[in-house]
Amino acid sequence: MSAPVRIAIDAMGGDHGPEVVLPGVELARVRHPDTSFLLFGDEAAIRPILARYPALSTASRIIHTDVVVGMDDKPSQALRRGRYKSSMWRCIDAVKAGEADAAVSAGNTGALMAMAKVNLRTMPGIGRPAIAAIWPTLRGESIVLDVGASIGATSQSLIEMAIMGSAMASTVFDIERPTVGLLNVGVEEVKGVEEVKEAGRILREEGVAGVNYFGFVEGNDIGSGTVDVVVTEGFSGNIALKTAEGTAKQIASYLRAALSRTWRAKLGYLLARDAFAALREKLDPRRSNGGVFLGLNGVVIKSHGGTDAEGFAAAVDLGYDMVRHRLLERIEKSIVTRLPAAGRGSEPVEAEGSS
Amino acid sequence: MSAPVRIAIDAMGGDHGPEVVLPGVELARVRHPDTSFLLFGDEAAIRPILARYPALSTASRIIHTDVVVGMDDKPSQALRRGRYKSSMWRCIDAVKAGEADAAVSAGNTGALMAMAKVNLRTMPGIGRPAIAAIWPTLRGESIVLDVGASIGATSQSLIEMAIMGSAMASTVFDIERPTVGLLNVGVEEVKGVEEVKEAGRILREEGVAGVNYFGFVEGNDIGSGTVDVVVTEGFSGNIALKTAEGTAKQIASYLRAALSRTWRAKLGYLLARDAFAALREKLDPRRSNGGVFLGLNGVVIKSHGGTDAEGFAAAVDLGYDMVRHRLLERIEKSIVTRLPAAGRGSEPVEAEGSS
Numbered sequence: 001m002s003a004p005v006r007i008a009i010d011a012m013g014g015d016h017g018p019e020v021v022l023p024g025v026e027l028a029r030v031r032h033p034d035t036s037f038l039l040f041g042d043e044a045a046i047r048p049i050l051a052r053y054p055a056l057s058t059a060s061r062i063i064h065t066d067v068v069v070g071m072d073d074k075p076s077q078a079l080r081r082g083r084y085k086s087s088m089w090r091c092i093d094a095v096k097a098g099e100a101d102a103a104v105s106a107g108n109t110g111a112l113m114a115m116a117k118v119n120l121r122t123m124p125g126i127g128r129p130a131i132a133a134i135w136p137t138l139r140g141e142s143i144v145l146d147v148g149a150s151i152g153a154t155s156q157s158l159i160e161m162a163i164m165g166s167a168m169a170s171t172v173f174d175i176e177r178p179t180v181g182l183l184n185v186g187v188e189e190v191k192g193v194e195e196v197k198e199a200g201r202i203l204r205e206e207g208v209a210g211v212n213y214f215g216f217v218e219g220n221d222i223g224s225g226t227v228d229v230v231v232t233e234g235f236s237g238n239i240a241l242k243t244a245e246g247t248a249k250q251i252a253s254y255l256r257a258a259l260s261r262t263w264r265a266k267l268g269y270l271l272a273r274d275a276f277a278a279l280r281e282k283l284d285p286r287r288s289n290g291g292v293f294l295g296l297n298g299v300v301i302k303s304h305g306g307t308d309a310e311g312f313a314a315a316v317d318l319g320y321d322m323v324r325h326r327l328l329e330r331i332e333k334s335i336v337t338r339l340p341a342a343g344r345g346s347e348p349v350e351a352e353g354s355s
Numbered sequence: 356m357s358a359p360v361r362i363a364i365d366a367m368g369g370d371h372g373p374e375v376v377l378p379g380v381e382l383a384r385v386r387h388p389d390t391s392f393l394l395f396g397d398e399a400a401i402r403p404i405l406a407r408y409p410a411l412s413t414a415s416r417i418i419h420t421d422v423v424v425g426m427d428d429k430p431s432q433a434l435r436r437g438r439y440k441s442s443m444w445r446c447i448d449a450v451k452a453g454e455a456d457a458a459v460s461a462g463n464t465g466a467l468m469a470m471a472k473v474n475l476r477t478m479p480g481i482g483r484p485a486i487a488a489i490w491p492t493l494r495g496e497s498i499v500l501d502v503g504a505s506i507g508a509t510s511q512s513l514i515e516m517a518i519m520g521s522a523m524a525s526t527v528f529d530i531e532r533p534t535v536g537l538l539n540v541g542v543e544e545v546k547g548v549e550e551v552k553e554a555g556r557i558l559r560e561e562g563v564a565g566v567n568y569f570g571f572v573e574g575n576d577i578g579s580g581t582v583d584v585v586v587t588e589g590f591s592g593n594i595a596l597k598t599a600e601g602t603a604k605q606i607a608s609y610l611r612a613a614l615s616r617t618w619r620a621k622l623g624y625l626l627a628r629d630a631f632a633a634l635r636e637k638l639d640p641r642r643s644n645g646g647v648f649l650g651l652n653g654v655v656i657k658s659h660g661g662t663d664a665e666g667f668a669a670a671v672d673l674g675y676d677m678v679r680h681r682l683l684e685r686i687e688k689s690i691v692t693r694l695p696a697a698g699r700g701s702e703p704v705e706a707e708g709s710s
Contacts, residue, residue: 219597
């Protein structure tokens, strides 16, 4: 039997702190009884809530911290105030120290990424980390990265993301050779940003081990599930993610309005309410809650700050899956396979031979 | 009474050419009887279709052209093959020659923009053109630009887009001081791309005549209608637009599937079908068909290539509105108001005084 998964929790993170985080952890624990938890935060706030869940109490240890990183703290501020002593830092630090296999926080993204970078460092062969989101599609689910860790990306960063995204897709969706697309503004090879074109050329012509390259994809391909992994730099990735969330909310609101306008529509709604419940579940943002920080020497999951217990539980589930299916090892393996090829390109002899 | 509006039509543009374009023009003509049309394209193909619409025949003149710009032609190819003689070029040229007030084409975007730039040139004070889309929102409609004319944007380009978008919003929505937001990845002032931050600083601190600046907005603010005008560079704008289209399709598909699964759901759908018809109309991409090329010395409207007659008619309507409400004059006026301020900044005395 495999060892239990140990997850470090930032109990103070998010808009509601332990009131939402702990019930969320309990939901995840029920689904994964082979998990133990380290709860970082204000002991006086955590203890009474934890007391409601005897089984979780048994599976958890509280580590008291005094400092809470604010949801609006800038990354530099958070590091100044919260380094070494905040619940956020300590929970990441538990991963670094080998006391936990993954860290989960609903705290502010910029601060969490800054602390994770400073403390865990990027993996060998990875220039900088990315945030990956799981995106519901018509074909099931896809992974989209980067949804906001960095702005802009070199062709090298895009290729690293293709590798990391592929490893994550294999892990989460259990598929052998997930397809990868580069997000662009047109499917013709002539269009788009230089870096995207160059990354496309390398992936297509030279090939990269562990990456099953499909080609360029456009914004509408994300929702239709054209590829398993969509790679883009963090600005456009974040805008795509938020725009899709906005559109989903907008349509749900239209639908509610349309179905409450006449008695016939209301009656129709009542009859079809199971169908609407299924639809609501499909569109439930809590189901795909959890951004995975990729490219660090450790698993860090960011939960949406405003989520509820069910949403936080989904983020914990994601952390559990990453550990159980050995995400980091898979990425490392892909990176190592890639490194010689990347190295070769810079050797003068090879460069001359190919020119 | 004001003079009739004269619209030049690229009858060969789009996936279906005159078979869709001409019925579309007829639909628009019925709504705007004070319009005359110049139809550019293959006379042998146009004449039999036009014969079905006697009133349109009276209001139109056919100008025969031999060359058709292909939907997959690269811009350079299109210019080489189609300059001076294609239906696309000639229809833009009619605007330049003062024979038409606006040009409408469902041809390929890159070629249309290239020809429009080469032939009409950018307006004085505008560095480069942008494509603006009308976006349905929870509050009504907003304008989003640039949705794909150029990739990347300097702070100056973003400010020009703010001016042009404001002028267009005043024109189309008939509002005095439309609000303008800069699309960014976070609402805090610290985040985002340098150019976006700089444009935000200028709009906020210095102010720009004709621009009622709201601040940064995120992807989800587009659909909620937080501002009347959303400004961004063409890569992220195009991805936002296509992602929203993809999400809308995806949800419509979920909904159809959910409502056909059980007899109760089917019955519910039947009862509520008026509500669904209203929803379908709200989500109908044809209603907001038509990208407006802003910043050129002439009105050019790009219709979606795959649209039907109703969609093409919406693009013609848009061209009509732009002319009737004097979009170009409004933009020119805003630009002129802005120019002295922009000029001042580059005067050495002022620059020294402020450093």
